[in-house]
Amino acid sequence: MKNKRHHTLIEQIAEKIGLIPNLHQETETPLDRLTEPGHLTNFPPPEKWDDWVEYEAKDWPRLSKKHYTIVPTTCFNCEAACGLTAFIDKETGQVRKFEGNPYHPASRGRNCAKGPATINQITDPDRILYPMKRKGERGEGQWERVSWDEALDDIAARIRKALLEKRNNEVVYHVGRPGHEGYMDRVLQSWNVDGHNSHTNICSSGARFGYSIWYGYDRPSPDHANADFIFLISAHLESGHYFNPHAQRIIEAKMKGAKLAVLDPRLSNTASMADYWMPSYPGTEAAVLLAMAKVILDEGLYNRPYIENWVNWKDYLKKVHPDLPVSFENYIEKIREEYREFTPEFAEKESGVKAAMIVDVARQIGKAGERFSTHNWRSASSGNLGGWAVSRCLHFLNVLTGSVGTVGGTSPSAWNKIKPKFFDTPPAQTFWNELHFPKEYPLAFFEPSFLLPHFLKEGRGRMEVYFTRVFNPVWTYPDGFTWIEALSSEQMIGMHIALTPTWNETAFWADYVLPMGLASERHDLNSYETHSGVWIAFRQPVLREAARRNGKPVTFTYEANPGEVWEEDEFWIELSWRIDPDGSLGIRKHFLSPYRPGEKINIDEYYQYIFENIAGLPEAARNAGMTELDYMKKFGAFEVETHSYKKNEKVLSAAELEGSTVDEESGLIAKNGSAIGVMVDGKPFVGFPTPSRKNEFFSQTMIDWKWPEYAIPTYIKSHIHLDHLDQSKGEYVLVPTFRLPTLIHSRSGNAKWLTEISNRNPIWMHPDDAGRIGVKTGDLLKVNTDIGYFVDKVWVTQGMKPGVVACSHHIGRWRRQQDPEGNRWAVNTVSIENDGNGGWRMRTVRNVGPFDSKDPDSKRIFWTDGGVHQNITHAVHPDPISGMHCWHQRVRLEKAGAQDRYGDIFVDTNKAHEVYKEWLKMTRPAPGPDNLRRPLWMPRALRPAKETYYFPEE
Numbered sequence: 001m002k003n004k005r006h007h008t009l010i011e012q013i014a015e016k017i018g019l020i021p022n023l024h025q026e027t028e029t030p031l032d033r034l035t036e037p038g039h040l041t042n043f044p045p046p047e048k049w050d051d052w053v054e055y056e057a058k059d060w061p062r063l064s065k066k067h068y069t070i071v072p073t074t075c076f077n078c079e080a081a082c083g084l085t086a087f088i089d090k091e092t093g094q095v096r097k098f099e100g101n102p103y104h105p106a107s108r109g110r111n112c113a114k115g116p117a118t119i120n121q122i123t124d125p126d127r128i129l130y131p132m133k134r135k136g137e138r139g140e141g142q143w144e145r146v147s148w149d150e151a152l153d154d155i156a157a158r159i160r161k162a163l164l165e166k167r168n169n170e171v172v173y174h175v176g177r178p179g180h181e182g183y184m185d186r187v188l189q190s191w192n193v194d195g196h197n198s199h200t201n202i203c204s205s206g207a208r209f210g211y212s213i214w215y216g217y218d219r220p221s222p223d224h225a226n227a228d229f230i231f232l233i234s235a236h237l238e239s240g241h242y243f244n245p246h247a248q249r250i251i252e253a254k255m256k257g258a259k260l261a262v263l264d265p266r267l268s269n270t271a272s273m274a275d276y277w278m279p280s281y282p283g284t285e286a287a288v289l290l291a292m293a294k295v296i297l298d299e300g301l302y303n304r305p306y307i308e309n310w311v312n313w314k315d316y317l318k319k320v321h322p323d324l325p326v327s328f329e330n331y332i333e334k335i336r337e338e339y340r341e342f343t344p345e346f347a348e349k350e351s352g353v354k355a356a357m358i359v360d361v362a363r364q365i366g367k368a369g370e371r372f373s374t375h376n377w378r379s380a381s382s383g384n385l386g387g388w389a390v391s392r393c394l395h396f397l398n399v400l401t402g403s404v405g406t407v408g409g410t411s412p413s414a415w416n417k418i419k420p421k422f423f424d425t426p427p428a429q430t431f432w433n434e435l436h437f438p439k440e441y442p443l444a445f446f447e448p449s450f451l452l453p454h455f456l457k458e459g460r461g462r463m464e465v466y467f468t469r470v471f472n473p474v475w476t477y478p479d480g481f482t483w484i485e486a487l488s489s490e491q492m493i494g495m496h497i498a499l500t501p502t503w504n505e506t507a508f509w510a511d512y513v514l515p516m517g518l519a520s521e522r523h524d525l526n527s528y529e530t531h532s533g534v535w536i537a538f539r540q541p542v543l544r545e546a547a548r549r550n551g552k553p554v555t556f557t558y559e560a561n562p563g564e565v566w567e568e569d570e571f572w573i574e575l576s577w578r579i580d581p582d583g584s585l586g587i588r589k590h591f592l593s594p595y596r597p598g599e600k601i602n603i604d605e606y607y608q609y610i611f612e613n614i615a616g617l618p619e620a621a622r623n624a625g626m627t628e629l630d631y632m633k634k635f636g637a638f639e640v641e642t643h644s645y646k647k648n649e650k651v652l653s654a655a656e657l658e659g660s661t662v663d664e665e666s667g668l669i670a671k672n673g674s675a676i677g678v679m680v681d682g683k684p685f686v687g688f689p690t691p692s693r694k695n696e697f698f699s700q701t702m703i704d705w706k707w708p709e710y711a712i713p714t715y716i717k718s719h720i721h722l723d724h725l726d727q728s729k730g731e732y733v734l735v736p737t738f739r740l741p742t743l744i745h746s747r748s749g750n751a752k753w754l755t756e757i758s759n760r761n762p763i764w765m766h767p768d769d770a771g772r773i774g775v776k777t778g779d780l781l782k783v784n785t786d787i788g789y790f791v792d793k794v795w796v797t798q799g800m801k802p803g804v805v806a807c808s809h810h811i812g813r814w815r816r817q818q819d820p821e822g823n824r825w826a827v828n829t830v831s832i833e834n835d836g837n838g839g840w841r842m843r844t845v846r847n848v849g850p851f852d853s854k855d856p857d858s859k860r861i862f863w864t865d866g867g868v869h870q871n872i873t874h875a876v877h878p879d880p881i882s883g884m885h886c887w888h889q890r891v892r893l894e895k896a897g898a899q900d901r902y903g904d905i906f907v908d909t910n911k912a913h914e915v916y917k918e919w920l921k922m923t924r925p926a927p928g929p930d931n932l933r934r935p936l937w938m939p940r941a942l943r944p945a946k947e948t949y950y951f952p953e954e
């Protein structure tokens with residue numbers, strides 16, 4: 001078919017006078033347009049992915065054709081792992097762009113700005129291309145290139161020696177961005193080290209604890225798409241957890257008529273889309289939620305059958321009101337008494353949210369009933385002392401309305417997530433590492449990792465080999481100068497290996513900096529609770545897959561990646577073999593091929609085995625005429641279940657029940673000493689993984705572990721409650737927890753498009769407060785924390801609740817003059833002075849600006865502002881129960897003085913250690929019952945052998 005393009009008069013004149021080429025000379029068949037109506041027609045059809053042809057945009061108005069190989073992978077720029085497709089230019093062999101993957105069940109072809117910006121990251125002129133080893137003193141800023149072999153041998157020898165000398169607890173792996181579903185658990189357990197440490201206690205442990213104490217699962221999985229009423233305690237439409245997959249579904253529900261309420265002191269983009277914006281004073285969220293629970297109880301809007309069957313209300317009555325008959329009516333009467341103080345007026349006094357709005361929202365929730373979806377992730381649960389009580393009280397509303405696990409309700413995370421089956425599972429480690437789970441925090445949901453440098457300073461232990469994986473605590477964590485002090489000490493940390501795609505503030509204090517792949521340069525497995533279904537996705541190195549399609553397969557991923565950029569999966573296999581060269585440590589046997597007896601496993605075999613064991617995938621692959629692995633390489637994702645609800649009502653099979661006993665009073669079904677289910681309405685259901693196998697309104701665990709005052713859902717006054725602030729002295733609460741939608745912690749400084757959009761983090765402040773202090777937008781403000789201060793600019797906005805100030809935590813990246821250049825789109829050059837007595841001072845000496853590189857855009861940088869690093873001035877605030885860092889800060893605001901400059905920072909690490917000790921005093925340490933370190937039923941990220949849960953007998 002000849003091209004029938006219509007040409008404008010101007011085009012025709014331009015052609016005639018030779019200004020542009022003659023567009024009428026059509027010589028080739030034009031390309032099809034993706035305009036057919038129907039599902040997914042805006043994406044290239046997969047049968048053309050091996051040779052997809054598009055016009056070259058840069059050649060316009062010429063119609064020159066470009067041939068691409070399209071390879072799917074997943075985004076690595078937040079936890080959601082949305083699908084991406086890499087368009088690889090067949091001529092140059094380079095990735096040209098990233099678009100969405102329509103076959104990914106969660107993201108369905110859509111991405112936020114950070115997904116396509118992956119192209120910036122892989123072409124970043126400052127990226128680390130080769131393994132680097134430090135020269136001179138640690139932290140001095142001098143580096144030399146080494147080979148992978150040299151690095152592997154050196155690190156392996158250190159680990160081997162530690163293991164031979166039974167110093168297993170000195171080998172530690174600390175993960176920032178995880179995303180490979182159990183891979184490291186296998187590695188660490190094969191080494192027999194209790195070496196897993198994570199970032200979770202500066203992220204989501206508070207919310208996780210609040211959920212777990214209810215029903216044994218630590219995250220919610222809202223079915224937003226089918227909800228009638230949606231309640232959010234975070235900015236989900238713009239930046240919350242799993243936000244792109246969630247945002248799509250929240251909007252779908254809104255388009256069908258659902259209502260949205262957002263509890264947030266900041267008028268976020270999400271709050272601006274809400275039907276109800278409830279600007280609560282930080283830390284009072286639980287009071288608002290309990291007031292709504294009271295309305296639901298008082299007005300009889302609760303779901304009686306659900307509560308009767310699936311809440312341990314009888315335990316509550318028996319323990320708390322032993323004189324009363326055990327009847328549902330008595331239970332309702334007693335809990336109405338429990339919450340009688342939580343009137344809407346009391347909640348208004350605490351939070352500032354109008355009582356009438358609280359009542360209105362509560363009634364809407366009662367009306368929505370089972371179609372009530374909720375989410376709280378970091379936000380309030382990560383900001384406050386007792387923040388875990390926020391998610392606990394939020395789940396209370398789901399329990400009251402019976403919307404747990406229903407269509408349009410909120411399921412536990414594990415129901416919408418897959419656990420891979422591995423070719424080999426090493427035994428649980430036989431060590432308990434008290435640097436990760438110290439006796440003071442027996443209920444900490446994850447490791448209180450932000451206290452690690454304080455534990456090291458106190459001599460609680462040392463680390464011989466410390467891996468940081470896509471992890472930047474010096475910058476991301478509170479109290480970063482204390483981290484620098486610990487990382488600088490070879491007594492505390494024998495060897496520090498930073499596994500990272502890009503230079504960061506923590507890598508400057510490493511011994512090895514090992515370049516690991518970005519999203520399109522590595523293998524990982526992803527499966528998350530983004531909606532009511534279950535899916536699995538495959539992050540793969542796209543150039544490796546393109547090479548295979550071209551008939552040029554590689555052995556190791558670094559052969560296909562830029563420079564010698566590798567990936568962790570293969571790295572750990574090689575390292576494990578070198579730790580145990582003759583197999584005598586019993587490590588090697590866990591890294592043998594399941595298909596080639598006695599030989600080292602390779603990465604294809606590792607994933608082939610997993611994919612063979614995903615329900616439904618073998619059939620789908622067979623229908624497509626492929627192996628399971630090839631299917632995943634081709635499509636990048638697989639939907640295991642379209643919807644999954646009410647999994648607590650799975651009936652136990654005859655085989656599962658064989659040999660079990662039923663407790664007449666509680667209905668608990670036990671087998672081999674463990675509860676496996678519960679009788680409800682005469683049926684043996686699997687229930688929830690709690691001691692009662694039900695939702696635990698009443699927690700015996702809290703009583704057993706010395707917190708009886710929190711046996712039922714409660715409101716806990718935060719450390720930044722107005723009772724604790726002296727407003728006459730200019731004290732405010734600083735909310736530092738919000739994300740900008742376009743940035744991701746310290747991982748987006750290498751993306752020019754993202755830093756062009758967002759490159760400053762001013763202090764949000766209401767006009768009333770600005771007037772009181774006497775500042776206007778752009779003025780400098782000195783923000784005094786408990787351990788120091790930072791100097792930032794002010795942004796005066798009505799979008800902030802009066803009396804509260806906020807600052808995004810994604811900006812303020814830095815390097816010292818002696819450090820390698822990296823992330824120059826976002827990084828200020830600073831001077832750092834240490835007075836030798838705990839005093840640290842930072843000052844910006846050079847702003848962001850244009851620079852020479854192979855990327856012409858680097859000369860076009862028009863912004864100079866790199867923002868201010870606020871987290872480093874925050875003291876650690878470990879919640880004594882969940883172990884979560886309570887991010888909100890009590891700050892004293894004052895106008896900057898004549899000597900203060902934008903970006904100035906001062907911190908006293910001695911004061912920081914004192915604050916740590918003050919918070920430590922709030923704990924109620926183990927042992928608990930039976931000399932336990934931790935309740936046996938509570939999960940741990942890497943669960944050690946059961947015997948390690950008990951303190952050794954003296």
Ligand code: SF4
Nearest residue numbers: 075078081082115244
């Ligand atoms: S929400 Fe954005 S950053 Fe997160 S995985 Fe999806 S595309 Fe990437």
